[in-house]
Amino acid sequence: MFQKILIANRGEIALRIIRACRELDIATVAIYSEADRDSLHVRSADEAFCVGPAPQARSYTNIPNIISAATLAGVDAIHPGYGLLAENAHFAEICDTHQIKFIGPTMQAIELMGDKMAAKRTMREAGVPVIPGSLVPLAHVEQAIEEARAAGYPVMLKCSAGGGGRGIRAVYEERELVQAYHTARSEAEASFGNPELYLEKLLEGARHVEVQILADEFGHAVHLGERDCSVQRRHQKIIEESPSEAVDDKTRAALGESALRGALAVGYTNAGTIEFLFDRQGKFYFMEMNTRIQVEHPVTELVTGVDLIKEQIRIAAGEPLAFRQRDIVLRGHAIECRINAEDPKKNFMPKPGRVDFYHVPGGPGIRVDSCLYAGYTIPSFYDSMVAKVIAWGQDRTEAIARMRRALEEMVIDGITTTIPFQLEVLADPGFLRGEIDIGFVQAFLANKTDAGS
Amino acid sequence: MNVKEIRELVRLLAGTDVTELDLETEGMKITIKKGQSFHAVPAAQPGMHIVAAPTLEYAPLHPAQGPVAVPPSVAPAQAEQVLAPNQLLIVAPMVGTYYRAPSPEADPYVQVGEVVEQGQVVCIIEAMKLMNEIESEVKGRIVEILVENAQPVEYGQPLYLLEKV
Numbered sequence: 028m029f030q031k032i033l034i035a036n037r038g039e040i041a042l043r044i045i046r047a048c049r050e051l052d053i054a055t056v057a058i059y060s061e062a063d064r065d066s067l068h069v070r071s072a073d074e075a076f077c078v079g080p081a082p083q084a085r086s087y088t089n090i091p092n093i094i095s096a097a098t099l100a101g102v103d104a105i106h107p108g109y110g111l112l113a114e115n116a117h118f119a120e121i122c123d124t125h126q127i128k129f130i131g132p133t134m135q136a137i138e139l140m141g142d143k144m145a146a147k148r149t150m151r152e153a154g155v156p157v158i159p160g161s162l163v164p165l166a167h168v169e170q171a172i173e174e175a176r177a178a179g180y181p182v183m184l185k186c187s188a189g190g191g192g193r194g195i196r197a198v199y200e201e202r203e204l205v206q207a208y209h210t211a212r213s214e215a216e217a218s219f220g221n222p223e224l225y226l227e228k229l230l231e232g233a234r235h236v237e238v239q240i241l242a243d244e245f246g247h248a249v250h251l252g253e254r255d256c257s258v259q260r261r262h263q264k265i266i267e268e269s270p271s272e273a274v275d276d277k278t279r280a281a282l283g284e285s286a287l288r289g290a291l292a293v294g295y296t297n298a299g300t301i302e303f304l305f306d307r308q309g310k311f312y313f314m315e316m317n318t319r320i321q322v323e324h325p326v327t328e329l330v331t332g333v334d335l336i337k338e339q340i341r342i343a344a345g346e347p348l349a350f351r352q353r354d355i356v357l358r359g360h361a362i363e364c365r366i367n368a369e370d371p372k373k374n375f376m377p378k379p380g381r382v383d384f385y386h387v388p389g390g391p392g393i394r395v396d397s398c399l400y401a402g403y404t405i406p407s408f409y410d411s412m413v414a415k416v417i418a419w420g421q422d423r424t425e426a427i428a429r430m431r432r433a434l435e436e437m438v439i440d441g442i443t444t445t446i447p448f449q450l451e452v453l454a455d456p457g458f459l460r461g462e463i464d465i466g467f468v469q470a471f472l473a474n475k476t477d478a479g480s
Numbered sequence: 481m482n483v484k485e486i487r488e489l490v491r492l493l494a495g496t497d498v499t500e501l502d503l504e505t506e507g508m509k510i511t512i513k514k515g516q517s518f519h520a521v522p523a524a525q526p527g528m529h530i531v532a533a534p535t536l537e538y539a540p541l542h543p544a545q546g547p548v549a550v551p552p553s554v555a556p557a558q559a560e561q562v563l564a565p566n567q568l569l570i571v572a573p574m575v576g577t578y579y580r581a582p583s584p585e586a587d588p589y590v591q592v593g594e595v596v597e598q599g600q601v602v603c604i605i606e607a608m609k610l611m612n613e614i615e616s617e618v619k620g621r622i623v624e625i626l627v628e629n630a631q632p633v634e635y636g637q638p639l640y641l642l643e644k645v
Contacts, residue, residue: 061636077634078575092635095575095607099632125608 028344029053029103029128034072035093035118036108039396039415040322041068044106047336056100058093060086062406067398074100081408087111090118097127104128104343106336110410113319114141130343132297132318139293140316143187144225150313153292155285158304158312160227168208171226175204178228184211188221195262197229230312232464234305235259236271237317238286239327241338242296243348250283251331252357254300254323257463258452260375265445265468266452267323268362269330272423272461273305282311283352289313298324298339304465322365322415325396329361329419359419360426364434364449366397366414368405371448379405383441388433392419392426395437405442413444423461427453451475486510568618570596570640572633576607580629595621595645602640605633614639621645 031054034041041057045068048055057072062081069075076096079086086092088111097105105127107113113131116138122129131137140146144164151157159178164187165171175182175198184207186194194215198207208224216222234257242248255271256264274282286301298320303311324335333355342348369375381404387395397414405413416433420426431453434446452458455471493501493512501512563569572578580588580603590602601613620642627639 076575077636079635086635091607092575096634098608099575099577 028346029340031056031100031102031104032130032340033058033093033097033100033102033105033127034068034108035087035105035112036110037063037066037068037087037409038398039068039412040108040320042071042398043396044108044336045071047334047340050334051337051340053340056096056102058087058096060408062408065403067400067403076100081406083111083408088115090121094121094125094127097122098125102127104130104340106130106339107319109319109322114317116141128343130297130339132295132299136293136295137318140318141188143185143189143315146316147313149292150289150316153288155289155292155313156311158227158230158314161225164223164225165208168205171208171224172201172204174226175201178226181229181231183227183229184208184224185227186211186215186219186221187223187225188215188219194218230304230306232307232466234271234273234464235264235302235314236274236282236305236311237300237302237321238282239321239324239335240286240290240295240299240301241333241335241342241348242290242299243342244296244345245347247348247351248287248290248295249348249350249352249355250286251327251333251335251355253279253282254326255463256323257465258458258467259465260468260472264323264365266362266364266449267326268360268423268426269326270357270360271305272463273309278309278311285311285313289316297342298335322412323363325394325415325417326361326363329394329417330357330359331355332358359421360423361417361419362423362426362430363415363417364430365412365445366416366437366439366449367411367445368413368442369411369445370443371445375445377407377411378443379407379411380442381405382439384438385440386436386438388416388436390429390432390436392429393417393433394419395433399439413439413442427459566644567623568620568642568644569638570602570614570616570618570642572605572635572637572639573614574605574607574612575634576605576612576632578627578629578631578633578639579604579606579611580625582611590622590640592622592625595619596640596642616640618642619645 032048033056034044035058045055055072057069057075058078059066059069059075060079060081061077063069078092078096079089105122112118114137116134119129119134119137139149147157148162161174181197181199184196184198196207196211198204211224212222215224234255236253236255238253239251240248252269253271253274254267254269256267258266289301290299300317300321302314304314305311320335320339328335368377368379370378382399382401385399385401394417395414399413418426418430418433420429431450434450499514503510590596596602596616598619599615602616603614604611605614622640623643624641626641627633
């Protein structure tokens with residue numbers, strides 16, 4: 028087992044990893060930018076290194092400074108968290124070169140799944156159903172037109188180098204396609220440094236259903252059920268839950284089996300998530316694979332009782348999985364709300380600021396993952412998520428009731444958050460009936476505007 | 481000497497007229513000055529660890545159990561140098577190990593009292609076996625060298641205190 032781990036991340040996920048290390052008696056090293064000097068993750072670690080000024084590229088993704096800190100501190104492993112360097116194959120390789128274990132899959136798996144087209148082709152070859160559309164990047168606009176005709180409108184133009192919901196554009200008619208193609212290429216170049224696009228059929232009314240997997244370095248892999256993440260705003264998840272209302276036991280087994288088959292095909296190790304679109308006819312299609320731990324991992328932790336971060340560490344330390352598929356049982360229902368420092372009344376504009384008073388909800392079935400504390404000033408340089416509130420109940424009704432109770436109890440004074448918006452969603456009749464799909468939030472917001480609220 | 485004993489010493493001192501105390505014990509030298517923050521100097525031998533003094537006010541989230549590894553950076557309170565209007569700092573632009581000379585046998589790049597020009601190499605920071613020459617971005621006279629040779633430094637860590645010339 029590792030003696031010391033460096034956490035190459037910040038905020039709530041860094042704290043999450045530090046907590047897992049603490050439970051495993053592993054010493055922790057935090058990294059921070061000058062803007063995060065007072066952050067809770069820095070204070071919680073045994074050692075901490077300032078690795079750069081506020082801008083992310085000069086600190087949290089400053090590989091030389093991070094590796095330098097890791098070697099100075101004498102760590103055995105680095106946990107990259109999510110985002111930042113988590114899916115950076117180059118970083119994984121550099122860790123290898125320095126004999127520091129990268130807690131995640133191999134650099135090859137990261138590279139392969141990072142190339143969205145290559146990932147899709149690999150999955151298709153492995154017999155996993157994929158969304159109708161491109162299997163190679165679009166070389167020119169005529170190819171886009173052809174493929175759109177073959178798949179049938181509406182379609183989505185997506186960036187090959189994208190991910191995390193960024194760089195996606197919907198096209199409803201052929202006459203919009205040429206313009207959309209060229210604009211999307213410019214945006215892709217600007218955002219990801221790679222203008223390549225691919226095209227997919229837009230499955231309207233589909234659900235975003237993803238499967239969590241764990242694979243050790245001995246060829247054993249399990250799936251830990253699905254998460255329904257359909258409640259998204261502009262492709263950013265706001266509310267996630269497990270299990271999905273649309274998935275019965277038979278479908279769960281099929282989804283899990285597909286996910287594992289895909290993971291096997293790429294020789295995957297450690298934690299990962301395979302994202303599917305689940306259409307109204309009950310058919311699912313591979314969308315993409317995330318080769319890292321995800322923001323919404325607590326939802327799976329609460330329904331399965333498995334500590335995913337500790338499992339990541341154990342797998343990386345060369346331990347075989349301590350459980351088999353039959354040991355994974357989903358119990359009850361869990362929901363997570365991502366609390367962002369955004370103003371829902373002003374089109375969710377990010378509003379960082381100082382938290383004057385902070386009161387965390389408690390009671391049965393409530394978990395809060397956050398780096399907030401009274402007196403903390405949220406820096407403006409990073410994403411706006413400030414807390415995750417996760418509720419578990421014996422069933423979906425209880426989970427929702429507990430979540431509403433918790434959000435009503437929670438106090439984050441001094442900043443504006445998305446809590447009022449999430450409370451409205453949690454009271455929505457459609458949501459309560461479990462009738463959610465990836466168009467839910469858009470429709471919900473549109474109804475609100477119509478109702479003049 | 482452990483943290484408890486140091487605390488006890490400070491407490492004893494507070495109730496007296498003594499304003500300065502120098503104490504040398506096996507592997508440790510402590511200077512306590514009343515009215516200023518005090519600092520304990522790490523022992524020469526590598527195995528010895530002490531908690532840097534300013535952390536007595538700075539509450540870590542978990543209680544220290546026995547010897548605690550010194551965070552490689554300068555403790556937070558010490559890092560906040562209060563600069564006089566004519567003073568400047570040269571800080572580390574990267575994470576690594578600070579060396580004051582190009583090699584162990586060579587003379588240090590700069591000495592206290594020396595005037596340093598903009599662009600002049602003042603030290604080396606080694607990261608992953610690569611020696612990086614660090615240039616001063618300011619001109620000034622070196623008043624104090626704030627780090628020890630072969631000390632790990634983090635981004636932004638003050639290395640030299642200068643006065644404007």
